[in-house]
Amino acid sequence: MFTNSIKSDYGPLRAAIIDLDGTMLDTVPDFHIAINRMRSEHQMSPISADAVALMVGKGSEHLIRSVLALDLDAATVERDFDSAMDAYQRHYLDINGQHSAVYSGVIEGLDAMKEQGLRLACVTNKPIAFALPLLKQKGLDHYFDVVYGGDSLPRKKPDPMPLLQVCSDFDLQPSQVVAIGDSSNDAEAARAAGCFVLTVPYGYNHGRAIHETDSDGIVDTLLEAATLIHSHNKQAD
Numbered sequence: 001m002f003t004n005s006i007k008s009d010y011g012p013l014r015a016a017i018i019d020l021d022g023t024m025l026d027t028v029p030d031f032h033i034a035i036n037r038m039r040s041e042h043q044m045s046p047i048s049a050d051a052v053a054l055m056v057g058k059g060s061e062h063l064i065r066s067v068l069a070l071d072l073d074a075a076t077v078e079r080d081f082d083s084a085m086d087a088y089q090r091h092y093l094d095i096n097g098q099h100s101a102v103y104s105g106v107i108e109g110l111d112a113m114k115e116q117g118l119r120l121a122c123v124t125n126k127p128i129a130f131a132l133p134l135l136k137q138k139g140l141d142h143y144f145d146v147v148y149g150g151d152s153l154p155r156k157k158p159d160p161m162p163l164l165q166v167c168s169d170f171d172l173q174p175s176q177v178v179a180i181g182d183s184s185n186d187a188e189a190a191r192a193a194g195c196f197v198l199t200v201p202y203g204y205n206h207g208r209a210i211h212e213t214d215s216d217g218i219v220d221t222l223l224e225a226a227t228l229i230h231s232h233n234k235q236a237d
Contacts, residue, residue, distance in 0.1 A: 012236045013196065013229050015170050016113055017163055019181035020124035020131060021056060022203025024106050024222070025138060028053045029099035034092035035067055041087045042080065044071050056204045057183050059125040059150045064088055089127075096130055097137040103202065109222025110143045116230055121166040125150035125157055125185065145170075158185045160193035167193070180225055184213045198225050 021027045032049040039046060047070065055066040064085050068077040113120060120143050124131050128149030135141040146169050150156040153165060167174050174194035179186060182203025190197040191214060199215040200222070210218060219225040 011175060012233045013118070013178050014172050014176045015119040015121065015166070015178075016225075016229070017121045017123050017166050017177060017179045017190075017195065018110075018222070019179075019183075019186050019203075020122055020126055020134070022182035022205075023103075023180060023186075023200055024122075024140065025100050025102055025134070027100040027134075028056065028204070029101075030092065030095055030097065031056055031063070033095055033099060034088055035063075037091040038064075038084055038087040039067070042068075042084060053204050057125060057185055059156055060085065060088070060127055092130060097134045100134070100138070102138055102140070103200075103221070105221025105223040106140075109224075109226045110140070112223060112226035113229065114143060116226065116233070118229070119170050119172075120144050121146040121148070121169070123148045123157065123162045123166060123179075123189075127151050158188035158192070160189050163189050163193040163195055167195075178225075178229060180219075180222065182210070184208065187213045187215045190215075198228070200225075 018024060028049050032052045035052055036046040055063050065077055065081060068080060068084055072080065110120065122135065122144045126149055128151060131147060131149045135144070135147065146166055148162045148165065153161050155161040163179060164174065167177055178196040178198060179190035180198045180200070181187065182200050183205040187197050187199060197215040198217050198219050199210050199213055201210045201218055201220065205213065217228065219228060
Protein backbone atom coordinates (compact mmCIF):
# COMPACT_ATOMS: atom_id res chain seq x y z
CA MET A 1 0.00 0.00 0.00
CA PHE A 2 1.05 3.62 -0.46
CA THR A 3 2.52 5.22 2.62
CA ASN A 4 2.25 8.72 1.14
CA SER A 5 0.57 10.59 -1.66
CA ILE A 6 2.31 12.92 -4.04
CA LYS A 7 2.48 16.40 -2.54
CA SER A 8 -0.18 18.73 -3.83
CA ASP A 9 2.37 21.38 -4.80
CA TYR A 10 3.90 19.05 -7.38
CA GLY A 11 2.61 19.68 -10.88
CA PRO A 12 1.76 16.90 -13.32
CA LEU A 13 4.41 14.21 -13.71
CA ARG A 14 5.43 13.62 -17.32
CA ALA A 15 8.16 11.00 -17.05
CA ALA A 16 9.47 8.23 -14.81
CA ILE A 17 13.08 7.16 -14.26
CA ILE A 18 13.19 3.53 -13.12
CA ASP A 19 16.05 1.57 -11.59
CA LEU A 20 16.85 -1.95 -12.83
CA ASP A 21 18.40 -4.31 -10.25
CA GLY A 22 16.10 -4.78 -7.27
CA THR A 23 13.35 -2.63 -8.80
CA MET A 24 12.39 -4.31 -12.08
CA LEU A 25 14.47 -7.48 -11.89
CA ASP A 26 15.70 -9.82 -9.17
CA THR A 27 19.24 -10.21 -10.47
CA VAL A 28 21.00 -11.48 -7.34
CA PRO A 29 21.03 -15.07 -8.70
CA ASP A 30 23.07 -13.86 -11.70
CA PHE A 31 25.42 -11.86 -9.51
CA HIS A 32 25.81 -14.83 -7.18
CA ILE A 33 26.87 -17.25 -9.90
CA ALA A 34 29.25 -14.83 -11.63
CA ILE A 35 30.90 -13.74 -8.38
CA ASN A 36 31.43 -17.28 -7.14
CA ARG A 37 32.93 -18.30 -10.49
CA MET A 38 35.31 -15.36 -10.17
CA ARG A 39 36.11 -16.29 -6.59
CA SER A 40 36.84 -19.86 -7.64
CA GLU A 41 39.35 -18.60 -10.21
CA HIS A 42 41.04 -16.66 -7.40
CA GLN A 43 41.10 -19.67 -5.03
CA MET A 44 38.42 -18.21 -2.77
CA SER A 45 35.52 -20.13 -1.25
CA PRO A 46 31.93 -19.46 -2.38
CA ILE A 47 29.79 -16.87 -0.62
CA SER A 48 26.02 -16.86 -0.15
CA ALA A 49 23.44 -15.05 -2.25
CA ASP A 50 22.42 -13.11 0.86
CA ALA A 51 25.96 -11.82 1.22
CA VAL A 52 25.99 -10.77 -2.43
CA ALA A 53 22.67 -8.90 -2.07
CA LEU A 54 24.18 -6.66 0.60
CA MET A 55 26.87 -5.49 -1.84
CA VAL A 56 24.74 -4.89 -4.95
CA GLY A 57 23.66 -1.47 -6.13
CA LYS A 58 26.70 0.79 -6.09
CA GLY A 59 28.27 -0.30 -9.36
CA SER A 60 30.56 -3.12 -10.44
CA GLU A 61 33.73 -1.55 -9.06
CA HIS A 62 32.28 -1.29 -5.57
CA LEU A 63 30.83 -4.80 -5.83
CA ILE A 64 34.12 -6.47 -6.79
CA ARG A 65 36.15 -4.54 -4.22
CA SER A 66 33.63 -5.51 -1.53
CA VAL A 67 33.74 -9.15 -2.56
CA LEU A 68 37.53 -9.24 -2.50
CA ALA A 69 37.65 -7.42 0.83
CA LEU A 70 35.88 -10.36 2.46
CA ASP A 71 39.19 -12.24 2.19
CA LEU A 72 41.93 -9.74 1.41
CA ASP A 73 43.50 -6.66 2.94
CA ALA A 74 43.17 -3.30 1.17
CA ALA A 75 46.50 -3.48 -0.66
CA THR A 76 45.81 -6.99 -1.97
CA VAL A 77 42.32 -5.97 -3.06
CA GLU A 78 43.84 -3.27 -5.27
CA ARG A 79 46.50 -5.65 -6.55
CA ASP A 80 43.93 -8.26 -7.59
CA PHE A 81 41.15 -5.89 -8.63
CA ASP A 82 41.76 -5.82 -12.38
CA SER A 83 42.01 -9.57 -12.80
CA ALA A 84 38.97 -10.12 -10.57
CA MET A 85 36.95 -7.55 -12.51
CA ASP A 86 37.90 -9.16 -15.82
CA ALA A 87 36.86 -12.59 -14.54
CA TYR A 88 33.60 -11.27 -13.08
CA GLN A 89 32.64 -9.47 -16.29
CA ARG A 90 33.42 -12.52 -18.40
CA HIS A 91 31.30 -14.79 -16.21
CA TYR A 92 28.47 -12.28 -15.85
CA LEU A 93 28.18 -11.77 -19.58
CA ASP A 94 28.09 -15.54 -20.00
CA ILE A 95 25.01 -15.95 -17.78
CA ASN A 96 23.47 -12.46 -17.86
CA GLY A 97 19.72 -12.79 -17.33
CA GLN A 98 19.61 -16.58 -17.28
CA HIS A 99 18.82 -16.78 -13.56
CA SER A 100 17.13 -13.41 -12.98
CA ALA A 101 13.38 -12.79 -12.88
CA VAL A 102 11.00 -9.90 -13.48
CA TYR A 103 9.28 -8.83 -10.27
CA SER A 104 5.51 -9.04 -9.95
CA GLY A 105 3.69 -5.95 -11.18
CA VAL A 106 6.55 -4.67 -13.34
CA ILE A 107 5.06 -5.39 -16.77
CA GLU A 108 1.63 -4.19 -15.66
CA GLY A 109 3.14 -1.05 -14.16
CA LEU A 110 5.20 -0.20 -17.23
CA ASP A 111 2.17 -0.78 -19.46
CA ALA A 112 0.07 1.51 -17.27
CA MET A 113 2.71 4.25 -17.29
CA LYS A 114 2.99 4.12 -21.08
CA GLU A 115 -0.80 4.23 -21.39
CA GLN A 116 -0.75 7.42 -19.31
CA GLY A 117 1.66 8.95 -21.80
CA LEU A 118 4.64 9.01 -19.45
CA ARG A 119 8.08 8.93 -21.01
CA LEU A 120 10.25 6.25 -19.43
CA ALA A 121 13.96 6.00 -18.77
CA CYS A 122 15.97 3.25 -17.10
CA VAL A 123 18.91 4.48 -15.02
CA THR A 124 21.03 1.79 -13.40
CA ASN A 125 24.50 1.51 -11.92
CA LYS A 126 24.94 -1.75 -13.86
CA PRO A 127 27.39 -1.34 -16.78
CA ILE A 128 25.53 -0.52 -19.98
CA ALA A 129 26.99 -3.61 -21.68
CA PHE A 130 25.12 -5.70 -19.10
CA ALA A 131 21.97 -3.57 -18.85
CA LEU A 132 20.96 -3.36 -22.50
CA PRO A 133 21.03 -7.10 -23.32
CA LEU A 134 19.34 -7.86 -19.99
CA LEU A 135 16.45 -5.50 -20.72
CA LYS A 136 16.12 -6.99 -24.20
CA GLN A 137 16.21 -10.58 -22.95
CA LYS A 138 13.44 -9.86 -20.43
CA GLY A 139 11.29 -8.04 -23.01
CA LEU A 140 11.57 -4.68 -21.24
CA ASP A 141 13.75 -2.71 -23.64
CA HIS A 142 10.89 -1.35 -25.77
CA TYR A 143 9.40 0.54 -22.83
CA PHE A 144 12.35 2.91 -22.49
CA ASP A 145 13.24 5.96 -24.55
CA VAL A 146 16.56 6.28 -22.73
CA VAL A 147 18.80 3.80 -20.87
CA TYR A 148 21.88 4.87 -18.90
CA GLY A 149 24.26 2.47 -17.20
CA GLY A 150 26.73 3.14 -14.46
CA ASP A 151 29.47 3.78 -17.00
CA SER A 152 27.41 5.85 -19.46
CA LEU A 153 28.24 9.17 -17.79
CA PRO A 154 31.14 10.48 -15.68
CA ARG A 155 29.20 9.95 -12.45
CA LYS A 156 26.65 7.36 -11.31
CA LYS A 157 23.95 7.26 -8.63
CA PRO A 158 23.79 8.52 -5.87
CA ASP A 159 25.11 11.47 -7.86
CA PRO A 160 22.18 13.24 -9.58
CA MET A 161 23.98 13.50 -12.94
CA PRO A 162 22.22 10.56 -14.69
CA LEU A 163 18.78 11.75 -13.58
CA LEU A 164 19.47 15.33 -14.62
CA GLN A 165 20.67 14.03 -17.98
CA VAL A 166 17.35 12.25 -18.48
CA CYS A 167 15.46 15.44 -17.59
CA SER A 168 17.53 17.27 -20.21
CA ASP A 169 16.94 14.50 -22.77
CA PHE A 170 13.18 14.74 -22.19
CA ASP A 171 13.20 18.58 -22.01
CA LEU A 172 11.48 18.39 -18.63
CA GLN A 173 12.07 20.04 -15.27
CA PRO A 174 13.07 17.60 -12.49
CA SER A 175 9.82 18.47 -10.70
CA GLN A 176 7.97 16.90 -13.65
CA VAL A 177 9.80 13.58 -13.22
CA VAL A 178 9.42 10.75 -10.71
CA ALA A 179 12.31 8.41 -9.90
CA ILE A 180 11.48 4.88 -8.74
CA GLY A 181 14.04 2.62 -7.09
CA ASP A 182 14.78 0.19 -4.30
CA SER A 183 17.65 1.80 -2.42
CA SER A 184 19.12 4.86 -0.75
CA ASN A 185 21.27 5.35 -3.88
CA ASP A 186 18.15 5.93 -5.96
CA ALA A 187 16.51 8.18 -3.38
CA GLU A 188 19.62 10.30 -2.79
CA ALA A 189 20.13 10.80 -6.52
CA ALA A 190 16.50 11.80 -7.02
CA ARG A 191 16.50 14.16 -4.04
CA ALA A 192 19.65 15.87 -5.28
CA ALA A 193 18.19 16.17 -8.78
CA GLY A 194 14.92 17.62 -7.52
CA CYS A 195 12.75 14.72 -8.71
CA PHE A 196 9.89 13.13 -6.84
CA VAL A 197 10.97 9.85 -5.22
CA LEU A 198 9.13 6.54 -4.87
CA THR A 199 10.71 3.40 -3.44
CA VAL A 200 9.82 -0.29 -3.53
CA PRO A 201 10.34 -2.46 -0.42
CA TYR A 202 11.42 -5.74 -2.01
CA GLY A 203 14.82 -4.98 -3.54
CA TYR A 204 18.38 -4.49 -2.37
CA ASN A 205 19.06 -1.61 0.00
CA HIS A 206 22.49 -2.53 1.34
CA GLY A 207 20.97 -4.39 4.29
CA ARG A 208 18.85 -1.46 5.46
CA ALA A 209 15.07 -1.30 5.69
CA ILE A 210 13.62 0.83 2.91
CA HIS A 211 11.62 2.73 5.55
CA GLU A 212 14.92 4.29 6.67
CA THR A 213 15.35 5.84 3.22
CA ASP A 214 14.23 9.39 2.51
CA SER A 215 11.52 9.01 -0.12
CA ASP A 216 8.11 10.51 -0.82
CA GLY A 217 6.34 7.17 -0.75
CA ILE A 218 6.77 3.40 -0.63
CA VAL A 219 4.84 1.39 -3.23
CA ASP A 220 4.51 -2.37 -3.22
CA THR A 221 4.81 -2.69 -7.01
CA LEU A 222 5.39 -0.62 -10.12
CA LEU A 223 1.69 -1.04 -10.86
CA GLU A 224 0.89 0.74 -7.59
CA ALA A 225 3.36 3.44 -8.57
CA ALA A 226 1.54 3.90 -11.87
CA THR A 227 -1.79 4.13 -10.06
CA LEU A 228 -0.41 6.77 -7.68
CA ILE A 229 1.02 8.80 -10.55
CA HIS A 230 -2.27 8.61 -12.45
CA SER A 231 -4.26 9.76 -9.41
CA HIS A 232 -1.90 12.68 -8.83
CA ASN A 233 -1.96 13.79 -12.45
CA LYS A 234 -5.75 13.79 -12.57
CA GLN A 235 -5.75 16.22 -9.65
CA ALA A 236 -2.85 18.32 -10.93
CA ASP A 237 -3.93 18.77 -14.55
